[in-house]
Amino acid sequence: MIRPFSYHDRTLFILDQRLLPLEEKWLPCTSAEEVARAIRTLAVRGAPAIGIAAAYGLVLAAPMGIAQVEAAARILTLARPTAVNLSWAVRRCLAAARFAGEGNLQERLREEADAIWAEEVRANESMATLGAGLFDPGRTYSILTHCNAGSLATGGMGTAVGVIRRLHEQGKLSRAYMDETRPLLQGARITAYELNADGIPCTLITDSMAGWLMKLGRIDAVIVGADRIACNLDAANKVGSYSLAVLAHAHGVPFFIVAPRSTFDPDISTGEEIPIEERSPEEVLTFQGSRSAPQVDVFNPAFDVVPHRLITALITEDGILRPG
């Protein structure tokens, strides 16, 4: 199983996902600031994964005492705005830190980071089994996914990709289709890399082809992850998810969100309140470092919001939610 990071020798080694699949380079982070930079620049990405990485960022700050841990918590929380897993993990670790004595602050934070990671791994397993259970045995399905909600986004077997992996294990997967997911190509670079490594039959398409594949009858279900889910079950996810949900609805194709409890935000009532990160125009004006457009104005939201009425079911580790 590919992992997005490993912690040893008081260092969080982060696999630089910006370079995949061409290069496997590990970034050694020895401070919370370095972890925050890795999150901000997308060396590590994926809602559950950045939560876990932030937890280890606090471990790195622990030798300098609780005040430095609190300062690191602020920096880590601000690294990216949309995925709530980040602030959730930081708050949970801070609460643990405040109950720890100075003497065992580092040990307590390490325990909490390890626990968060272990829980995400178990949650992935549960969601994979619950999600695959929604598909009948005795036939096979073609599944479309978007962006990367796999091992490198979660630290476990994945959320959306976890369900695809379990369907494959159970002989219920005919093929996974992956949107390439511009601008940063997480589908082409990372999901293709993960599924290919596992020997799962998969086909890459550009984002614009998804609707046409549905029209051709080649997609049985769309399965994606999420970055933040509001109380009314509106779900923010990688930009393009909203279009996919509308297209799926128009074609009678079920649309599933797979996300652990850490992605649910109890402080937000609807998707309209979810902050949507806008990223640099350069991500759209260039393609893998090559210039692809003249210097024109760009709109580059990193996420969009799928309204709950377009979601057939949300799969969590504790059960399946059906909006409405």
Add this chain to the structure above:
Amino acid sequence: MIRPFSYHDRTLFILDQRLLPLEEKWLPCTSAEEVARAIRTLAVRGAPAIGIAAAYGLVLAAPMGIAQVEAAARILTLARPTAVNLSWAVRRCLAAARFAGEGNLQERLREEADAIWAEEVRANESMATLGAGLFDPGRTYSILTHCNAGSLATGGMGTAVGVIRRLHEQGKLSRAYMDETRPLLQGARITAYELNADGIPCTLITDSMAGWLMKLGRIDAVIVGADRIACNLDAANKVGSYSLAVLAHAHGVPFFIVAPRSTFDPDISTGEEIPIEERSPEEVLTFQGSRSAPQVDVFNPAFDVVPHRLITALITEDGILRPG
């Protein structure tokens, strides 16, 4: 006005659109085979433009006599399968050639190629005026377009982009949004280049963002070109057009096709009969020589078909058609 080619000194000079906007390189073609290669490899693209280029390809074959012109016609027609303008222009020139004596074959073919180009230029002007007339004066509109249906696709002011240009002249355009149009990025590379050169306010997005922009209320109409239109008014256009039409319909946004008569195929009754070109996986796996995915399976249709029920109106040089 940027032009996709110029003919002089018994040579068709083709602007190599694969290199735009980084480089303006002109390919000198002195044989029909070279023109066919330029069409096949997308140095020149756009349904009306490849029709005109093919007409000049026959001029280049003329000195070798009518049998060679007929052979060149077959090669040119097979260069790309979807856009009917190609076979339409070749058939029209062949008919003219068969009525010409051997002595003035070349002159007659040159006249016919010049006439086709001049007619496309006039048709573009008419469509721009008719299309802009669909928008009320006294307010401004945000228009989304896909791929490139501009000067470099037509030899004139453009079909979809022609309407955008006329709206801008008339003070009715607030902003043009352009899908980048993967895999070959004609929106980012060519439409952005054209609109930028004309000083038209424009914003580039990735293909996956179009639905979200509609949801945000930032798109007043979608305007695209076409590569082949069936008798029932189903229209083939660059892949992604189908998704845009479904998304526009779901948001109550009008969806317009702008195409000259040469794009209508009287021999085809519905869109299901239109041949859809599938191109090399490498277009999706790489960009400008940079690899963006591992070596996985790819589905790469160059076009899709918008069913007539999703088309608000088709704008031609002779008038406006409203399906149903």
